[in-house]
Amino acid sequence: MNLLSLEISTDRLRLKPISMAYKEEIFSEFTEEITTYVCSRSPQEISEIETFIGRAIVDLEKGVAI
Numbered sequence: 001m002n003l004l005s006l007e008i009s010t011d012r013l014r015l016k017p018i019s020m021a022y023k024e025e026i027f028s029e030f031t032e033e034i035t036t037y038v039c040s041r042s043p044q045e046i047s048e049i050e051t052f053i054g055r056a057i058v059d060l061e062k063g064v065a066i
Helices: 020-029 046-062
Strands: none
Touching: 020 046
């Protein structure tokens, strides 16, 4: 299964694979409040999000859940 092309849609929700197209939105929403209960800290620079997205895409290409 190609996880990079998988999209799940309902009347109220659309889930799409992670993409560099969303890096600005991810960066602005990945705040300290959001990361309080996860292992990673909130990113200080957009390059940290680009690295995260790049690794996530590689994992999706391999079929590894993130």
